[in-house]
Amino acid sequence: MARPPGHGPSYEIKRQEIIDIAAKLFSEKGYAATGIIEIGDTVGLAKGALYYYIKSKENLLVEIQERVLDPLLSAAAKIQDLDASPVAKLRLLSEELLTVIFERLDHIWVYEHDYRQLTGDNLTRMLARRHEFESVVRSFLINAMDDGYFVQTNPSLVVLQFLNMHNHTYQWVRPEHGEWDAKFLAKTYCATLFTGFSGGTCDLAAIEAEAAAYQG
Amino acid sequence: MARPPGHGPSYEIKRQEIIDIAAKLFSEKGYAATGIIEIGDTVGLAKGALYYYIKSKENLLVEIQERVLDPLLSAAAKIQDLDASPVAKLRLLSEELLTVIFERLDHIWVYEHDYRQLTGDNLTRMLARRHEFESVVRSFLINAMDDGYFVQTNPSLVVLQFLNMHNHTYQWVRPEHGEWDAKFLAKTYCATLFTGFSGGTCDLAAIEAEAAAYQG
DNA sequence: GTCTATAAAAAGATAGAC
DNA sequence: GTCTATCTTTTTATAGAC
Numbered sequence: 015m016a017r018p019p020g021h022g023p024s025y026e027i028k029r030q031e032i033i034d035i036a037a038k039l040f041s042e043k044g045y046a047a048t049g050i051i052e053i054g055d056t057v058g059l060a061k062g063a064l065y066y067y068i069k070s071k072e073n074l075l076v077e078i079q080e081r082v083l084d085p086l087l088s089a090a091a092k093i094q095d096l097d098a099s100p101v102a103k104l105r106l107l108s109e110e111l112l113t114v115i116f117e118r119l120d121h122i123w124v125y126e127h128d129y130r131q132l133t134g135d136n137l138t139r140m141l142a143r144r145h146e147f148e149s150v151v152r153s154f155l156i157n158a159m160d161d162g163y164f165v166q167t168n169p170s171l172v173v174l175q176f177l178n179m180h181n182h183t184y185q186w187v188r189p190e191h192g193e194w195d196a197k198f199l200a201k202t203y204c205a206t207l208f209t210g211f212s213g214g215t216c217d218l219a220a221i222e223a224e225a226a227a228y229q230g
Numbered sequence: 231m232a233r234p235p236g237h238g239p240s241y242e243i244k245r246q247e248i249i250d251i252a253a254k255l256f257s258e259k260g261y262a263a264t265g266i267i268e269i270g271d272t273v274g275l276a277k278g279a280l281y282y283y284i285k286s287k288e289n290l291l292v293e294i295q296e297r298v299l300d301p302l303l304s305a306a307a308k309i310q311d312l313d314a315s316p317v318a319k320l321r322l323l324s325e326e327l328l329t330v331i332f333e334r335l336d337h338i339w340v341y342e343h344d345y346r347q348l349t350g351d352n353l354t355r356m357l358a359r360r361h362e363f364e365s366v367v368r369s370f371l372i373n374a375m376d377d378g379y380f381v382q383t384n385p386s387l388v389v390l391q392f393l394n395m396h397n398h399t400y401q402w403v404r405p406e407h408g409e410w411d412a413k414f415l416a417k418t419y420c421a422t423l424f425t426g427f428s429g430g431t432c433d434l435a436a437i438e439a440e441a442a443a444y445q446g
Numbered sequence: 447g448t449c450t451a452t453a454a455a456a457a458g459a460t461a462g463a464c
Numbered sequence: 465g466t467c468t469a470t471c472t473t474t475t476t477a478t479a480g481a482c
Binding site: 043044045046047127128130131171174175177178179180181182183185186194202203205206207208209210211213214215 | 259260261262263343344346347387390391393394395396397398399401402410418419421422423424425426427429430431
């Protein structure tokens with residue numbers, strides 16, 4: 015995170031480039047199956063030089079996780095503070111989540127597959143941040159039920175359906191095809207989920223209009 | 231699969247037990263991060279004895295994948311042959327899929343995470359079988375649209391929502407808690423999805439009744 | 447059938463030359 | 465900053481004794 019003292023700005027630039035490449039390789043072969051030498055080869059550095067920039071292999075994994083969680087949690091906090099209906103907030107969060115998935119697809123593969131390979135404090139901290147995000151989703155969904163938008167049911171069950179729908183997208187989406195983007199998928203997912211959660215009584219057009227008003 | 235000639239029936243029993251244990255360990259630590267020695271230790275065999283039962287580490291992975299795909303594809307084929315409405319077929323397939331997830335949760339972790347570590351023919355064959363299953367889902371959903379149960383849209387988009395909802399369940403479900411079972415989750419998922427896909431016009435009770443009639 | 451011993455390769459990480 | 469050389473451990477897999 016904070017770079018060692020005595021390094022110029024090019025140090026941090028190269029460090030970020032190394033994390034980029036690690037994320038790409040980890041996403042393709044898995045964290046455990048990717049060697050440090052392979053990362054070095056792809057960056058264009060021998061092992062010794064690579065360790066000048068990184069602390070350890072696990073630390074690369076930590077930074078990749080944070081590149082996912084940072085934008086996710088900051089988006090969640092911003093939406094939480096809006097004076098919008100809970101369904102509009104869910105619609106905005108859906109799009110933010112899918113935006114991260116589209117923009118950092120390789121990071122998401124690592125985020126979804128390899129977080130359990132973290133150890134000690136790294137694992138504890140990362141799990142806490144994951145739960146933090148899920149809590150925001152949960153609060154929006156509970157508010158939507160309490161305000162009469164959705165039928166009252168077990169909140170956990172609704173949270174998990176919402177997350178299932180979004181969090182499995184990384185397995186098949188192809189951002190480079192340009193066929194679908196985050197906004198379109200958010201609209202589609204929310205149409206299905208909100209209609210289902212409300213028993214068909216949801217005014218989708220109104221929700222889209224309200225969400226759009228907050229996107230400027 | 232076919233056991234080497236000259237072995238008694240206890241050979242195959244122990245072989246299956248080794249695959250059980252491998253699936254458990256792979257699901258907890260990941261395929262690449264689990265060593266052959268660790269598997270031997272858990273089984274209670276030294277490395278040499280272990281290789282008397284297995285061909286290679288990758289072969290263990292192949293067998294685990296097949297333990298998931300075999301019941302999935304045979305269930306899909308059976309449902310396909312029923313003289314039922316496409317929505318009832320989807321409801322039945324949903325329950326079968328969730329049944330496999332509940333009964334072989336450790337296998338599913340490996341199935342979802344580590345299939346890309348297969349090489350050569352193993353990878354090709356396994357990908358083909360995965361696509362086979364998805365084709366069945368696709369055909370049911372297209373039939374449901376053509377028969378007027380669901381609103382007409384891009385089939386791929388409907389398939390992927392259906393699969394997202396189901397295939398991410400392994401991440402959070404806890405069969406040992408007994409709180410939810412496959413039938414309950416299938417009912418819940420299908421209620422959300424079918425209401426969403428139909429725009430709220432679906433008769434859920436009728437679908438449940440029709441599906442139940444086929445379950446004896 | 448199960449073991450120990452051994453290969454032969456590759457892993458993560460460090461030291462020190464340049 | 466980057467390299468090579470080295471350390472230490474671990475990996476999958478085999479050979480051969482018992």
